Every structure is written in C-alpha cells, then in structure tokens.
Amino acid sequence: MGTPVRQSVENFWEGPPALSTGPSALPLDVSVRCTGGMRPGAADLLPRRTSRSASPPRLLIWAAALALAEAVGLAAAAGASQAVTAWSTEPGAKGSTGLALALVVGAGLVEGLALGSAQGWLLGRWLPRLRRTRFVVATLLVAGLGWAAGAAPAVLGQEQAGEAPSTPPLAFMLLGAIGVGLVMGPVLGLAQAWALRPAVRHARAWVVANALAWPVVMVVIFLGASLPGHGWPVAAIVATGGATGAVAGGVLGLTTYWAFGSMTAVPAWDRALLRLLTTSWGWLDGDLVGLEVRGLRTGRTYRMPVRYAVDLEGRLVVAPGEHTGWCGNVHRPTTAVEVLWQGSWLPARAEPVVPGHPDYADARAAYELRWPRAGLPADQVLVWVRTPGADEGEGA
Structure with missing residues (x-):
C-alpha cells in the first residue's frame, strides 16, 4: 500500500492509551475488562447469526421489495376507488356509504400490510431482535389507516355527489402532498421505531429517514393519482395505480436505505473501509481486516475494521483501543466472531491475551514488529x- 494511504490508516488507528485496569486485575480464567465488564461464557448463551443475515439488505433488493409492496397497495386503492364510483348509484347496500367506507379502509389496510410485511421481512433477516409483528402492526395502523383517513373524505364526497370531483390545481395538489408526507413520515417512523428499538442502537435515524422520504413519496402518489381521466377503463386505472406505487415504493427504498448504517452506529469511515475490504482490489488486506463481534447484553452485532499482525502460529493479533467497546x-x-478476510466473512474464534499469559510476550512482539509506531502500554x-485454518489450540 502506498505511503499516503498507509499514513492515513495509521493515523486513524493510532495506538491506544493505557487501560485503566492493571495486569493484576486480569486473571486468566475470567472475562477480560477492556472498556466494559462481562460475564464469563455469556456470549455462548446468545444465538449466533449467519454471515448472510448479519448484513443489511442490498439496496436494489430493498428498493424492489418496497416497489412491489406499494404497487400492490396502490393498485388495491385504485380498484377500491373505481368500485366506489361504479357502485355509488346502485340502490341498497351496494351503493351505501358504509360499503364505500369499508372499501376505502380495506384498500388502505392492504397498502399498510404489504409495506409493513416487505420492510419487516427484510429488516428481520438482518436484525433478529426486531419485533416483526409489532413492526407490521405499526405500519398497518399508521400507513394503512392514515392513507384511508386521507382518501375517505374525497371518495365519500364523490359517492354522495354521484360524480367525480373537480381536480384541484396542480400546485395546490403538490403542496397538499408535501403536507401529508411531512405528517405521515415522522408518525410512521416513530411507530416503526417502537419495534426497531430493541434491535438497533439509534432508531431515531429511521424516524429521520422516513420524515425526509415520505414528502417525496406522497408527491409521486398524488401525481400518479392525477393521471387517469374520465372515461379511462378500470383496468388502465388499476394498472396506473400499480405503476405509481412501484415508483413511489422505489423512491421510498432509495431514500430510506441510508439509515441502515446510522441505525447500527457504524461510522461512515468504518463503513467505507469495510466496503473496500470486500472488493477484489486487496490493497488493504495487508493492514486491516473486518471483525464482527456480538454484544453480550443486547445480542447486536458490531462490525469494524481493525489493524492486525500475524504471530508465529498463524493467528491474527489485534490491539483494541481504550474507547473500543467491542x-x-x-x-x-x-x-465466536466473524472476520472479513480476503473479501469474505468467515467464522472465527477470538480470545483475549492479557499480561501474564504464557504467550503474551510473543503476541505483543508480533504486533509491535508489524506496527512499531503503535506505542502499546505495558498493560x-x-x-x-483464529480462523478455521489456524491453530485451534487454547494457547495456555
């Protein structure tokens, strides 16, 4: 790796200052305190995730799933609107206000269920502690009933008048769409964050993402709803609703995807380095590896790039910093951990090596030989x- 890049990496991963816990307080048969305590063996009681589910959904998959969900939801909404219009002049229960309202609310629930199920399924594969049922119900109530509440007055007014309402000016309609999005986005984000909170560190990032996304999404929906004219066949109107939903869902996916990294509190610089480590370039492999560790109390997984050395037994040696909670x-x-090695996440085992360990001096010498400027403290x-190909001995 070139000198400027190496210098920037070394500056970022400068050697950690002294730990507050001395060697005498670090017995070999109990858990090690680096920046926080733990219980012996507690990590083994927590279920491990596979490397596939430990990663957030890919952008295209996320956007496509939301596009499909919104296409289903808005196609149902368009169909319900046409049914209300067609049946408004029918006598008896078929043309009643109650049935019209039920159709509108039902279409809204279909939209909320489709969106919540798509988001909950993908997020649940990534975040096993996500409360999926709570997430879907929150989306169903806010997105579904909220949409139905907004659409019901217009549809019922149309049903009572027996004719299609006049179309408002485009500028007024777009302002209304932005207003609806400004209300719906934060409310939906807060409701879904209620289910996300046990699974992520910063659920508020999801609230912000929805607050920014939904005004744009509602503009797309309102524009699509204004396209059909009088005399359009029902099939064309339903297809337009589905196409509008697909575009709106894609926009929602693209504008909320950025929140994934913020919710899991992985710094942008770390995410960039991990992304480089997954490429085939290999120019960082000699200095950094990715490491995934599961939290003992929360069960959440954390990924970060770390500097390493290799000892005589082929084991990677890492020196955590003072403010490194992992x-x-x-x-x-x-x-049990996972290590990003040569572009792939592999299962591995991690073991603390403290002063007084029989192999501590060799491990320290290997690290200081590789990183002479690290300035490791005495304690x-x-x-x-240890990767699967390395020596699996306990070392002590």
Whole structure:
C-alpha cells in the first residue's frame, strides 16, 4: 500500500492509551475488562447469526421489495376507488356509504400490510431482535389507516355527489402532498421505531429517514393519482395505480436505505473501509481486516475494521483501543466472531491475551514488529483471532 494511504490508516488507528485496569486485575480464567465488564461464557448463551443475515439488505433488493409492496397497495386503492364510483348509484347496500367506507379502509389496510410485511421481512433477516409483528402492526395502523383517513373524505364526497370531483390545481395538489408526507413520515417512523428499538442502537435515524422520504413519496402518489381521466377503463386505472406505487415504493427504498448504517452506529469511515475490504482490489488486506463481534447484553452485532499482525502460529493479533467497546464482548476461553478476510466473512474464534499469559510476550512482539509506531502500554490487552485454518489450540 502506498505511503499516503498507509499514513492515513495509521493515523486513524493510532495506538491506544493505557487501560485503566492493571495486569493484576486480569486473571486468566475470567472475562477480560477492556472498556466494559462481562460475564464469563455469556456470549455462548446468545444465538449466533449467519454471515448472510448479519448484513443489511442490498439496496436494489430493498428498493424492489418496497416497489412491489406499494404497487400492490396502490393498485388495491385504485380498484377500491373505481368500485366506489361504479357502485355509488346502485340502490341498497351496494351503493351505501358504509360499503364505500369499508372499501376505502380495506384498500388502505392492504397498502399498510404489504409495506409493513416487505420492510419487516427484510429488516428481520438482518436484525433478529426486531419485533416483526409489532413492526407490521405499526405500519398497518399508521400507513394503512392514515392513507384511508386521507382518501375517505374525497371518495365519500364523490359517492354522495354521484360524480367525480373537480381536480384541484396542480400546485395546490403538490403542496397538499408535501403536507401529508411531512405528517405521515415522522408518525410512521416513530411507530416503526417502537419495534426497531430493541434491535438497533439509534432508531431515531429511521424516524429521520422516513420524515425526509415520505414528502417525496406522497408527491409521486398524488401525481400518479392525477393521471387517469374520465372515461379511462378500470383496468388502465388499476394498472396506473400499480405503476405509481412501484415508483413511489422505489423512491421510498432509495431514500430510506441510508439509515441502515446510522441505525447500527457504524461510522461512515468504518463503513467505507469495510466496503473496500470486500472488493477484489486487496490493497488493504495487508493492514486491516473486518471483525464482527456480538454484544453480550443486547445480542447486536458490531462490525469494524481493525489493524492486525500475524504471530508465529498463524493467528491474527489485534490491539483494541481504550474507547473500543467491542473488546468487552470477548471472553475466555474463546468467543465466536466473524472476520472479513480476503473479501469474505468467515467464522472465527477470538480470545483475549492479557499480561501474564504464557504467550503474551510473543503476541505483543508480533504486533509491535508489524506496527512499531503503535506505542502499546505495558498493560495492553491483546486479542487473538483464529480462523478455521489456524491453530485451534487454547494457547495456555
């Protein structure tokens, strides 16, 4: 790797200052305190996720799923609107206000159920602690009933008058769409954050993403709703509703995707380095690897790039920094982790190596040989990371 890039990486991962816990307080048969305490063996009680579910959904998959969900929802809404119009002059229950209202509310619930199910399924595969049922119900109530409440007055007014209402000016309609989005976005984000909170560190990022996304989405929906004219066949109107929903869902997916990294509190610089490590370029492999560690109390997984050295046994040696919380989730004898090695996430085992360990001096020497400017303190705790191909011995 070139000198400027190496210098920037070394500056970012500058050697950690001294830990507050001395060597005498770090017995070999209990958990190690790096920046926070833990219980021995607690990580083994938590279910592990596969490397596939540990990653957020891909952008295209996320956008396509939301596009499909909104296409179904708005096609149902368009069909319900046409049914209300066609039956408004029918005598008896078929032309009643109650049936018209039921159709509108039902279409709104279909839209909310489709959107909540698509989002909940994809997020649930990534975040196993997500409360999917709560997420779907929250979306159903806010998106579904909210949409129905907004559409019901116009549809029922049309039904009572027996004719299609006049179309408002485009500028007025767009302002109304933005207003609806400004209300619906934060409300929906807060409702869904209620289900997301046990699974992510910063659910408020999801609220912000929805607050920014839904005004744009509602503009797309209102524009699509204004396209059909008098005399259009029902099939064409329903197809237009579906196409409008697909565009709106795609916009929603594109404008909310950025929140994934913020919800899991992975810094943008770390995300960029991890992305580079997954490429085939390989120019960072000699300095950094990606490491995934599961939190003991929360069960959440955290990914970060770390500097490493290789000891004589082929094990990776990592020196956590003072403000690096992941070290507190690594305990003896070993903890299951994943390591991003040569572009792929692989299962591995991590073990703390403390001063006084028989192999501590060798591990420290390997790290300082690779990173002579690290300036490790005397009581620096190191971490071995053993990949499946490395020696699986306990080392002590």
